[in-house]
Amino acid sequence: MKILVLGSGAREHAIIRRLLSDPVDHVITAAPGNAGIARDVPVVDLDPTDPDAVVTQVERDHPDLVVIGPEAPLVAGVADAVRAAGVPVFGPDQAAARIEGSKSFAKDVMAAAGVPTGRAVRAATLDEAARALDAFGAPYVVKADGLAAGKGVIVTDDRRAALAHAERFIAQTVLVEEFLSGQEVSLFFLADGERAVPLSPAQDYKRIGDGDTGANTGGMGAYSPLPWLSEGFVAEVRDRVAQPTVTELARRGAPFRGLLYCGLIVTPAGVRVIEFNARFGDPETQVVLPRLEDDLSALLLAAAEGRLDTVPAPVFADRCAITVVVASEGYPAHAITGRELTGLDEAEALPGVSVIHAATAREGDRLVATGGRVVDVVAVADDFEAARAAAYAGIGCIRLEGSQHRSDIADASRTRPNLLSAAH
Numbered sequence: 292m293k294i295l296v297l298g299s300g301a302r303e304h305a306i307i308r309r310l311l312s313d314p315v316d317h318v319i320t321a322a323p324g325n326a327g328i329a330r331d332v333p334v335v336d337l338d339p340t341d342p343d344a345v346v347t348q349v350e351r352d353h354p355d356l357v358v359i360g361p362e363a364p365l366v367a368g369v370a371d372a373v374r375a376a377g378v379p380v381f382g383p384d385q386a387a388a389r390i391e392g393s394k395s396f397a398k399d400v401m402a403a404a405g406v407p408t409g410r411a412v413r414a415a416t417l418d419e420a421a422r423a424l425d426a427f428g429a430p431y432v433v434k435a436d437g438l439a440a441g442k443g444v445i446v447t448d449d450r451r452a453a454l455a456h457a458e459r460f461i462a463q464t465v466l467v468e469e470f471l472s473g474q475e476v477s478l479f480f481l482a483d484g485e486r487a488v489p490l491s492p493a494q495d496y497k498r499i500g501d502g503d504t505g506a507n508t509g510g511m512g513a514y515s516p517l518p519w520l521s522e523g524f525v526a527e528v529r530d531r532v533a534q535p536t537v538t539e540l541a542r543r544g545a546p547f548r549g550l551l552y553c554g555l556i557v558t559p560a561g562v563r564v565i566e567f568n569a570r571f572g573d574p575e576t577q578v579v580l581p582r583l584e585d586d587l588s589a590l591l592l593a594a595a596e597g598r599l600d601t602v603p604a605p606v607f608a609d610r611c612a613i614t615v616v617v618a619s620e621g622y623p624a625h626a627i628t629g630r631e632l633t634g635l636d637e638a639e640a641l642p643g644v645s646v647i648h649a650a651t652a653r654e655g656d657r658l659v660a661t662g663g664r665v666v667d668v669v670a671v672a673d674d675f676e677a678a679r680a681a682a683y684a685g686i687g688c689i690r691l692e693g694s695q696h697r698s699d700i701a702d703a704s705r706t707r708p709n710l711l712s713a714a715h
Contacts, residue, residue, distance in 0.1 A: 327648025
């Protein structure tokens with residue numbers, strides 16, 4: 292199968308690595324890619340958010356499937372343009388991608404579909420935001436209504452910081468939400484416009500520091516599976532969250548074909564949706580896909596063509612996967628880029644370890660960091676203790692001046708069974 296993968300981050304590299312391990316051969320091209328992706332497959336330098344540029348590439352290469360990794364091309368309507376050219380696309384059209392592109396649209400869909408979520412107030416002025424903050428009280432949760440490159444959400448006890456965040460994004464409006472307490476869960480669903488088919492749950496670590504301290508980031512690590520979840524959790528989320536959402540989008544004339552990311556929180560009152568994304572999550576993709584035992588390309592193509600009912604439900608290995616992110620000095624506020632990165636081959640020589648590139652480039656013979664989150668070290672083993680040991684051994688091989696990483700990814704306090712049995 293000929294596949295074009297749009298994107299240049301860790302999520303796209305993880306997807307490509309998993310496609311390359313399918314039992315059938317694929318001819319994969321990435322656009323625009325990064326240094327790690329370029330080592331694995333050919334890359335094309337194009338703007339993945341430009342529908343005309345992507346269609347030109349599609350007409351040149353005639354892929355059997357286009358996989359859109361990031362959210363920006365989806366919100367820009369790239370999937371619409373490729374589908375109009377007659378090529379199957381894994382990724383929703385612009386209308387359905389609003390589920391991520393607009394927080395208020397997502398809340399409206401959830402309300403219509405009866406999906407459990409927290410209370411929220413849409414604010415178009417600072418006065419409206421201030422009144423909502425006072426109504427909900429601390430901790431304060433403020434979200435930019437539109438895309439904000441992972442920097443649109445603040446959760447804080449500091450009212451001034453919350454109001455400053457609202458002011459930063461007030462031009463596109465913001466949502467002020469009630470704070471929900473509990474363990475967060477990420478659960479991916481393949482969707483074909485009618486059906487929602489679950490993958491395996493994961494949990495990521497948003498804060499920069501150990502013990503969930505410091506600033507919010509795009510994710511500093513993740514693990515899968517979640518042995519503390521109750522039996523029946525996935526089916527509950529499918530029936531109460533994912534399927535009603537897919538059905539409601541179809542009712543609105545915006546069928547969702549792609550990956551519906553359900554960001555969830557397990558509260559004492561039950562499961563609530565924090566957010567939806569319209570694509571694979573990062574870094575959760577790096578720990579979910581390595582455990583998948585099926586042909587990934589067959590699943591993605593079936594979703595793109597509206598026929599998930601014709602392929603078997605995904606099966607996951609009874610193994611444990613964790614990923615630890617290596618980030619640049621200064622991340623997330625002001626990442627220092629351009630520094631040389633070494634030791635990756637050493638890390639990948641370790642049993643069960645792989646290195647997924649997020650923000651890397653080649654400058655002559657040097658591999659350099661080009662962003663905040665630089666690489667992910669992924670390890671898969673029979674248990675979490677072995678997976679942690681392997682991942683952190685890999686981290687020890689990598690050298691990047693000033694780099695930072697968390698040392699508590701998938702520690703025993705998070706992975707022990709039945710942690711939340713009372714909440715279900």
